[in-house]
Amino acid sequence: MTDYLAAVMAMLGPAQNRYADPAAWDRLHAELGIQLPADYRVLVDAFAPIQINGHLYLSHPATERWNLGRNIRSMIKSWSEVPWDDLDLDADEDPRRLFGLDELSFGTRNGLWPIASTDRGETIFLLAAPDAPKLLVSYDETWAEHRMSFAEWLYRYLIGEDMSGPNSAAFYPGPVQLRHLPMSAGERPEPWHGPDRGM
16 A cells, blocks of 8 residues: 655655644644644645645645644635525535535534645645545535545645546646745745656
């Protein structure tokens, strides 16, 4: 069986752990009332705040800019303001009907938690229900469900699978491109690449 966390780390290169801080995760988990998955925390600590392959953004709980807790709260607020009951959604556009959810809530114990996003309009949610944790991805009025870890989702995303719905792949051959997100107004971080991956 594939160790997806190790496979993703091999694509991204050595962990940098610039902002790794267990206390920041403890504060975030206490504030949210849930535990974010261990593989997700490892990847965030290793690289975030970061942009991966020009599209995917990961924030970090220990930084003032690109703060994960603030980003989660902001996205929860935005998604909670959508009048889901008033929308005339087709069956393939309504996450309640698609995934058998009794209700659609964001930032609740059994609700959806936005943990990553892209500049293409994708939002990656953790469905934190303890009996069946999984990822749901919203993209261009469609939804995709993935019963897998975040590390597996990221691995499949980076090798060019459709991880946000049909025809959603964002595959770039060659090494993965990484870019630190600017930590001050005047900073312009240069991109770098992970190891060669034979693609």
